Amino acid sequence: MDTDVDAEIVIVGAGICGLATALALHRKRIKSVVLERSETVRATGAAIIVQANGWRALDELGIGSTLRETAIQIHRKCTFSGEDSYRLTRLSQWNFHLGTIRTNCQVLSVELDPVTKFPHLMLSNGSVLRAKVVIGCDGVNSAIASMFGLHRTTLRLFSTSVARGFTNYPNGHKFSSEFVMMSKGQVQLGRLPVTDKLVYWFVTRLRTSKDSKIWKDPVLIRQSLMESMKGFPAEAMEMMRNSKLSFLHLTELKYRPPWDLLFNNFRKGTVTIAGDAMHPTGPFVAQGGSASIEDAIVLARCLAQKMFDDKNKTEETTINSAMAEEAFDQYVKERKMRNFWLSFHSFLVGKKLDTTSSIIRFIILAIMSTLFRDPDWHSRYHCGNL
Ligand SMILES: Cc1cc2nc3c(=O)[nH]c(=O)nc-3n(C[C@H](O)[C@H](O)[C@H](O)COP(=O)(O)OP(=O)(O)OC[C@H]3O[C@@H](n4cnc5c(N)ncnc54)[C@H](O)[C@@H]3O)c2cc1C
Secondary structure (H helix, E strand, O other): OOOOOOEEEEEEOOOHHHHHHHHHHHHOOOOOEEEOOOOOOOOOOOOEEEOHHHHHHHHHHOOHHHHHHHOEEEEEOOOOOOOOEEEEEOHHHOOOOOOEEEOOOOEEEEEEOOOOOOEEEEEOOOOEEEEEEEEEOOOOOOOOHHHHOOOOOEOOOOOEEEEEEEEEOOOOOOOOOOEEEEEEOOEEEEEEEOOOOEEEEEEEEEOOOOHHHHOOOHHHHHHHHHHHOOOOOHHHHHHHHOEOHHHOEEEEOOEOOHHHHOOOOOEEOOEEEOHHHOOOOOOOOOOHHHHHHHHHHHHHHHHHHHHHOOOOOOOOOOOOHHHHHHHHHHHHHHHHHHHHHHHHHHHHHHHHHHOOOHHHHHHHHHHHHHHOOOOOHHHHOOOOOO
């Protein structure tokens, strides 16, 4: 390794995107170091819906078939049309052999060294880590994204909160094995049996002033959800009443306007961003996680092409600034419009749920039926080979 740096490629954040990027690079025989602020690489959220494009990307990573063994295949009912099936999976079951993941390592900011132009990462323990390349996969409140002058994600764009969880039925439940949505006013409930004794569900409802205080307390979350769901069928109320506290999560939706994606080049020197750090798409089209895995595939492919495809280079080639800059420019070019359309679609679906104005809802429906005539356009995408 170059003596001017402590690490060649640093990935900030060990969420879906950071881990997928590390794995994709690993498959290309490119080493990286992942810095994660939490104590462990943990699984937040109850489960995630992965659509066909996400499975294609997971197959490229080489973990699709392992995950399929534990994922649940589901067919949609009510909100969406089309025959495509989703699969629900717990990505905590990913089994990585990646090399270095440094936990308890929070990055506060990144700056480009005025002389070497390499990025320097300021860590919360006061130390500075010098890298050649930084990939910010640090989620919606990304410290790396602020380097690109991106607006901080905001609560203002949506007034919705989302809760997710599981309910256990020791004597079995009577639900059919379909994904069912029901709504009353601005409260929506999605329900999906996982086994004959376990049901996954999510609730979207207007944010309340209490949400920011109760999000760490599952008992209060459940109580608040029960209040929002007054008037729902008795079986739905019972499901909520018996929900497993250990899997209950409440998220206030933070968002960056989709048009921020159009007017930014997402590369500064040898730094770029991916996943929610670049495009927080929220839950409304259930594509944020899959789009993050697609980012990882494209990023690793572009870096590997620049590092190894030139016939003059050997496999021992280490990355340099020119390679990283060209690779990131290619990556941004490939991902920008894909992520813009996903983000825009999700934004419109979210706004439609959010608004109380029938005129706005009508306008949104008109835009959606013009732009997204095929509601499954996003899952037909293939990000290409790793
Ligand atoms: C309620 C809800 C439901 C959703 N449902 C779906 C779904 O069904 N299907 C789907 O595809 N998508 C879904 N999404 C979107 C999906 O969860 C996200 O798009 C995805 O998790 C983004 O992954 P990420 O790795 O970019 O970010 P994250 O998962 O947020 O990971 C970021 C990681 O970086 C770490 N980190 C943050 N800051 C720092 C720092 N400064 N230094 C070091 N580490 C740091 C964090 O601890 C975290 O581990 C949903 C989102 C929400 C809110």
